[in-house]
Amino acid sequence: xxxxxxxxxxxxxxxxxxxxxxxxxxxxxxxxxxxxxxxxxxxxxxxxxxxxxxxxxxxxxxxxxxxxxxxxxxxxxxxxxxxxxxxxxxxxxxxxxxxxxxxxxxxxxxxxxxxxxxxxxxxxxxxxxxxxxxxxxxxxxxxxxxxxxxxxxxxxxxxxxxxxxxxxxxxxxxxxxxxxxxxxxxxxxxxxxxxxxxxxxxxxxxxxxxxxxxxxxxxxxxxxxxxxxxxxxxxxxxxxxxxxxxxxxxxxxxxxxxxxxxxxxxxxxxxxxxxxxxxxxxxxxxxxxxxxxxxxxxxxxxxxxxxxxxxxxxxxxxxxxxxxxxxxxxxxxxxxxxxxxxxxxxxxxxxxxxxxxxxxxxxxxxxxxxxxxxxxx
Amino acid sequence: xxxxxxxxxxxxxxxxxxxxxxxxxxxxxxxxxxxxxxxxxxxxxxxxxxxxxxxxxxxxxxxxxxxxxxxxxxxxxxxxxxxxxxxxxxxxxxxxxxxxxxxxxxxxxxxxxxxxxxxxxxxxxxxxxxxxxxxxxxxxxxxxxxxxxxxxxxxxxxxxxxxxxxxxxxxxxxxxxxxxxxxxxxxxxxxxxxxxxxxxxxxxxxxxxxxxxxxxxxxxxxxxxxxxxxxxxxxxxxxxxxxxxxxxxxxxxxxxxxxxxxxxxxxxxxxxxxxxxxxxxxxxxxxxxxxxxxxxxxxxxxxxxxxxxxxxxxxxxxxxxxxxxxxxxxxxxxxxxxxxxxxxxxxxxxxxxxxxxxxxxxxxxxxxxxxxxxxxxxxxxxxxxxxxxxxxxxxxxxxxxxxxxxxxxxxxxxxxxxxxxxxxxxxxxxxxxxxxxxxxxxxxxxxxxxxxxxxxxxxxxxxxxxxxxxxxxxxxxxxxxxxxxxxxxxxxxxxxxxxxxxxxxxxxxxxxxxxxxxxxxxxxxxxxxxxxxxxxxxxxxxxxxxxxxxxxxxxxxxxxxxxxxxxxxxxxxxx
Numbered sequence: 001x002x003x004x005x006x007x008x009x010x011x012x013x014x015x016x017x018x019x020x021x022x023x024x025x026x027x028x029x030x031x032x033x034x035x036x037x038x039x040x041x042x043x044x045x046x047x048x049x050x051x052x053x054x055x056x057x058x059x060x061x062x063x064x065x066x067x068x069x070x071x072x073x074x075x076x077x078x079x080x081x082x083x084x085x086x087x088x089x090x091x092x093x094x095x096x097x098x099x100x101x102x103x104x105x106x107x108x109x110x111x112x113x114x115x116x117x118x119x120x121x122x123x124x125x126x127x128x129x130x131x132x133x134x135x136x137x138x139x140x141x142x143x144x145x146x147x148x149x150x151x152x153x154x155x156x157x158x159x160x161x162x163x164x165x166x167x168x169x170x171x172x173x174x175x176x177x178x179x180x181x182x183x184x185x186x187x188x189x190x191x192x193x194x195x196x197x198x199x200x201x202x203x204x205x206x207x208x209x210x211x212x213x214x215x216x217x218x219x220x221x222x223x224x225x226x227x228x229x230x231x232x233x234x235x236x237x238x239x240x241x242x243x244x245x246x247x248x249x250x251x252x253x254x255x256x257x258x259x260x261x262x263x264x265x266x267x268x269x270x271x272x273x274x275x276x277x278x279x280x281x282x283x284x285x286x287x288x289x290x291x292x293x294x295x296x297x298x299x300x301x302x303x304x305x306x307x308x309x310x311x312x313x314x315x316x317x318x319x320x321x322x323x324x325x326x327x328x329x330x331x332x333x334x335x336x337x338x339x340x341x342x343x344x345x346x347x348x349x350x351x352x353x354x355x356x357x358x359x360x361x362x363x364x365x366x367x368x369x370x371x372x373x374x375x376x377x
Numbered sequence: 378x379x380x381x382x383x384x385x386x387x388x389x390x391x392x393x394x395x396x397x398x399x400x401x402x403x404x405x406x407x408x409x410x411x412x413x414x415x416x417x418x419x420x421x422x423x424x425x426x427x428x429x430x431x432x433x434x435x436x437x438x439x440x441x442x443x444x445x446x447x448x449x450x451x452x453x454x455x456x457x458x459x460x461x462x463x464x465x466x467x468x469x470x471x472x473x474x475x476x477x478x479x480x481x482x483x484x485x486x487x488x489x490x491x492x493x494x495x496x497x498x499x500x501x502x503x504x505x506x507x508x509x510x511x512x513x514x515x516x517x518x519x520x521x522x523x524x525x526x527x528x529x530x531x532x533x534x535x536x537x538x539x540x541x542x543x544x545x546x547x548x549x550x551x552x553x554x555x556x557x558x559x560x561x562x563x564x565x566x567x568x569x570x571x572x573x574x575x576x577x578x579x580x581x582x583x584x585x586x587x588x589x590x591x592x593x594x595x596x597x598x599x600x601x602x603x604x605x606x607x608x609x610x611x612x613x614x615x616x617x618x619x620x621x622x623x624x625x626x627x628x629x630x631x632x633x634x635x636x637x638x639x640x641x642x643x644x645x646x647x648x649x650x651x652x653x654x655x656x657x658x659x660x661x662x663x664x665x666x667x668x669x670x671x672x673x674x675x676x677x678x679x680x681x682x683x684x685x686x687x688x689x690x691x692x693x694x695x696x697x698x699x700x701x702x703x704x705x706x707x708x709x710x711x712x713x714x715x716x717x718x719x720x721x722x723x724x725x726x727x728x729x730x731x732x733x734x735x736x737x738x739x740x741x742x743x744x745x746x747x748x749x750x751x752x753x754x755x756x757x758x759x760x761x762x763x764x765x766x767x768x769x770x771x772x773x774x775x776x777x778x779x780x781x782x783x784x785x786x787x788x789x790x791x792x793x794x795x796x797x798x799x800x801x802x803x804x805x806x807x808x809x810x811x812x813x814x815x816x817x818x819x820x821x822x823x824x825x826x827x828x829x830x831x832x833x834x835x836x837x838x839x840x841x842x843x844x845x846x847x848x849x850x851x852x853x854x855x856x857x858x859x860x861x862x863x864x865x866x867x868x869x870x871x872x873x874x875x876x877x878x879x880x881x882x883x884x885x886x887x888x889x890x891x892x893x894x895x896x897x898x899x900x901x902x903x904x905x906x907x908x909x910x911x912x913x914x915x916x917x918x919x920x921x922x923x924x925x926x927x928x929x930x931x932x933x934x935x936x937x938x939x940x941x942x943x944x945x946x947x948x949x950x951x952x
Contacts, residue, residue, distance in 0.1 A: 013483020017472065024471045215467025215528075218431045218538075219484040220457050376433045 011225055018233030021203075031199050032237040036191040036245045043187055044180055044253055054138055056080045057091040057103030064111035066153070073149040079141045095128055102127035102138050104146070114153070181256065184249040185337035186310025189330050190301065191245050192268060195238040196275025197282065197300040198293065200230065204283035205292035214376065223372050231276050238272040239265075249341075259340030263350065267340070270357045271333040275300060277364030278329075284371040304330035309338075329360040382445075384409045384536050384567030385430055389439035392425055392590075399425040401590045402439070407569060407583075409535070412562050414581030414598075415571035416670075419862035420835065421587040423571040424464060427538050430569070431461050444535055455536070457485065460529030464540040468525050470514030474505055477513055477528055485532040499527040502557060518736045519550025526557060537561060537568045543577065545890050547735030547905070548936045555580060573862045575671040576892070576933075586674065588864060593677060598670055605668035605676065608646040611638070612660035619899075620876030626658045627873075634675045636869060637876070638896045639915035639932075645672045666929070671893070675865050701726055701884055702747065702853060706756035709742050716742040718907040719756065724900075726852075729875065729885040733895045733936070734904030740888040741857070743904070747886065748855060749773055761852045761884075774803070777851035779842050779859060787831025791822055791841055794830050795848065802849035816844035836867045843874065854878065856887045860894055872897045892932045901932075903939055910943050911935075 022028050058074060060067045063086075074082040083100060085091040091103040105124040113121035125142055129135045207213040216226055246264070249255045257264075278300050286292035305311065307321075308330035314322055325331045336353040339346050385407035392400040400422045407413050415423050428434045430441055432452040441448035444455045461467075468477055478499070482492045500506040503523040508516065513524060522542050529537060537558070543551045562568050562582070570581065578584045579598050586594040586601075594601055614622050619637055626635035626642055631650035636643045644663070646652060655663050702724040709717040717739040724730040732740045745751040747758050749769040758765045761775035785794050795816055799809045817823050820840040825833060830841060839859070846854065856875070860868040875897070879885055887898060895901055895915060902912045911918060915932060922938045923930020 009483050009486045013480050016483075017469065017476070017480050020476060021469065021471055210470065211463045211465030211467045212469055214428075214433065214463040214465075215461065216484075217433060218456070218459065218461035219481070220486070221484050376428055 014229035018229055032195050032241045033244055036241050040187050040248050053081045055100045056082050057085050057100045058082050059085045059088045059091045059105040062108035066111040066114050067106050070149050180253045182338055184253050184255045185341045186334050188245045189333045190304050191241055192271055193275045193300050193304040195241045196272050197279040198296040200234055200276050200279025201282040201292040201296045202289050205286055205289045208287040242268050257341050258344040260345045263345050264340050267336045270361055273361040274329045277368045280368035303328040308334040310334050332356040381409050386442040390436045391438035393437050399590050403592045405585050407567050409567040410565045411582035412568045412570055414578045414584040415569055416578040416584050417587035418864040422590040424540055427540050458535045460534035461538045462525045462529045466521055466525040468513045473510050473512055474524055475509040481528040481531045495531055503527045519546045522546050537566050539570045541571050545736035548933045549940045578670040602668040602673045605672050609666050609668040609672055610644045610663040611641045611666045612663050613641050620880050622659050629653055645676055671865050678866050703759040707746055707753050708755035710754045715907055720909045722902050724884050726884050727879050727882045729879050729899045731887045731895050731898035731901045732904050733901050735890050738904045739907040740904050744888050775852045777846035777854045779846040780857040785830045790827050792826045798845040799848045812848045820844040853884045858889050861891045895932055905940055910939050
């Protein structure tokens with residue numbers, strides 16, 4: 001059969017096959033569209049680093065008008081739900097039990113000292129430091145609350161001797177310090193990683209398992225055609241996942257979006273290519289779905305979760321670990337996303353991130369194409 | 378020799394995977410316009426050779442010329458002209474029949490006119506037209522293979538590579554596959570058909586016989602079997618003591634091979650040996666028969682070695698007290714699909730009963746219900762006097778089970794495997810030690826007792842698996858395709874053991890899609906589309922259904938006739 005051939009037919013045929021398979025296979029749709037929803041809801045609501053309604057003890061050794069007024073200050077912020085103790089040992093026990101996250105100790109002479117402009121009143125603050133991030137947040141809020149109370153107290157007393165320095169805190173970009181605001185953009189990176197790497201690695205491994213890859217390799221279709229048709233199909237699916245995640249973030253979690261959507265689309269597309277290519281690289285090693293899933297989790301998903309700056313701030317990691325994070329593409333995407341959501345289209349930050357992502361895309365795509373040969377060896 | 382040049386020239390090909398050698402110095406030429414059978418047991422190197430020809434693997438030494446181009450450097454030149462059907466069919470199960478064919482047409486960039494014409498022709502040819510909108514995954518095994526063949530034929534290849542196209546396929550579909558391929562060969566296509574079924578080798582124009590990566594023989598099947606034409610006989614056996622008669626015949630110095638074939642014994646004599654008097658073998662007369670491919674294969678493998686046959690050591694002596702299998706209206710539904718439909722049969726003590734049927738016919742489901750692994754939707758099963766519905770555990774204690782895949786622990790030693798399985802079956806103390814010693818001795822495992830089971834040769838693995846299944850002295854032994862894809866010598870050794878177990882009163886139930894295995898059974902049940910469509914002795918079935926007037930009807934003839942009759946009644950078959 002050397003008669004008329006229709007070039008271009010082959011690629012369209014391959015593409016059509018991929019889409020028909022996606023539509024018929026509930027699991028790929030589940031991974032692309034349902035999993036983002038589940039992940040966002042679970043992690044978005046489950047992991048909260050916010051200080052809100054923190055149970056906090058106030059040890060009042062000698063109840064007075066002043067100590068009562070400080071207690072009310074704590075009670076009236078939405079950050080704390082204070083409990084009153086008369087003995088520091090009781091508060092300590094409550095801390096041990098995990099009933100309270102920390103406590104402040106007002107000594108017996110608190111009322112007297114606070115009324116005396118010449119004598120500083122001492123307040124001891126004790127916080128459960130196991131979760132260091134949380135402890136810092138609690139201390140910060142406790143200090144702020146005490147500070148506020150103290151200046152109000154002085155104004156009320158008409159004291160002139162105001163302290164030389166007053167602390168005023170402002171949280172920029174995320175004034176309410178809502179963790180959803182920076183976790184949700186990070187989650188989008190995770191979802192993109194899952195769709196790209198996991199799904200691609202799985203569907204290619206499935207073709208190996210079912211013997212269709214072998215049949216395909218003997219057909220006139222070339223490896224690049226087979227690969228690119230797969231990339232195109234799952235790219236579209238990935239954009240669907242992106243739309244779901246962004247929509248959910250903005251409308252359900254109320255995360256602000258301050259950047260531009262075209263830039264978001266651009267960055268996400270580049271990152272999607274990176275993770276699709278990583279999936280392909282995995283699939284050149286793993287020829288069973290089980291191994292493919294394990295590798296995808298280990299190589300792409302875990303770093304995206306832990307080392308991308310989504311959960312743990314990269315700047316507060318030890319230097320060597322910070323260096324490690326630079327080899328994971330997710331880190332640049334998370335940084336870009338957080339910028340786009342919380343700050344806006346800030347090119348000095350976005351451009352290096354974007355360039356890094358393009359670099360990763362070229363690298364992994366190159367490796368994937370070089371490694372996927374028309375051979376069973 | 379004049380004539381067209383060979384389609385494929387294989388020249389001194391060596392292929393290694395790590396330390397093991399898959400193919401060792403194989404040379405052959407594949408003629409166009411003919412079907413070349415690539416014959417050999419599992420692991421012989423058939424798939425590797427096909428993949429080398431398709432250019433999916435590179436030879437470590439030697440070369441292959443495919444349609445005039447080198448298989449490594451010239452892939453692009455012959456790629457459009459070969460049709461390849463991998464072992465796992467290579468169909469997209471989530472695409473319909475039509476979509477699979479259209480994808481294949483797209484891959485070959487056929488224009489609309491050619492495409493329409495080829496699709497119509499192939500759908501008619503394979504009789505798949507009524508199923509064009511059905512998902513490939515929902516086709517029967519036979520139809521899947523036909524569809525895979527159609528996709529391989531779509532672009533009119535000049536070379537067709539078929540990797541075990543007929544494995545597990547019902548005999549009627551198998552005949553259709555042969556019809557299609559025969560027609561293609563008639564149009565000048567070079568066909569390579571790989572198979573473990575030795576009877577298929579006889580249908581080929583030429584054959585290549587592979588064993589352990591080496592080419593043992595090649596040529597025309599008639600010339601291979603020709604040398605045996607006055608050395609192959611059939612003798613009729615008395616109803617009882619067939620296994621003993623077989624063992625006696627196998628030990629006779631003039632006999633190279635003796636196998637049970639239904640109610641008869643098939644004999645191949647040694648070269649130059651005079652035929653023994655039939656009385657010496659406990660029969661009235663020797664009837665000369667046409668030699669088969671398997672006869673020639675076995676005598677080639679055996680050479681002049683004497684059959685290693687002693688009376689197997691007495692092992693499990695089981696009282697023949699009505700221990701038996703009774704299936705009564707066994708039915709099993711999976712959702713709306715009825716996998717097994719009112720199957721009833723019973724097996725007497727010491728009887729070898731075979732459930733014969735294609736993949737997907739409901740054999741395994743029946744089997745699982747009888748093992749107590751699956752609850753019947755309807756009906757009941759009694760095994761060794763115990764009702765499986767009431768006392769599964771008690772029934773299981775009396776059942777030994779061995780599957781095709783030999784469920785052994787590959788990274789445990791032979792001793793550990795025996796130890797483990799004796800523990801699983803609740804043996805302890807002196808009985809455990811006694812049974813392990815018995816297994817080691819009577820299955821000749823002593824030499825490999827500390828070797829890892831996974832690295833053993835297939836024959837040892839098979840013996841070990843059988844030993845493990847017999848440790849607890851079961852009264853019933855279930856065998857799931859125990860010898861499909863193994864070489865004929867191993868199959869003989871295996872069935873000889875099974876025969877002597879049956880003589881000791883163990884009831885044996887075998888499932889198989891493999892006609893040759895069925896010949897070893899005392900009685901057969903033919904399973905098709907969830908129903909038991911016939912039962913009887915192999916000879917009885919052959920006579921009754923194999924077609925009147927046929928000289929030597931085979932079980933396959935009988936099977937095809939039964940399936941046709943069943944389909945006609947059910948009206949399921951498209952005209």
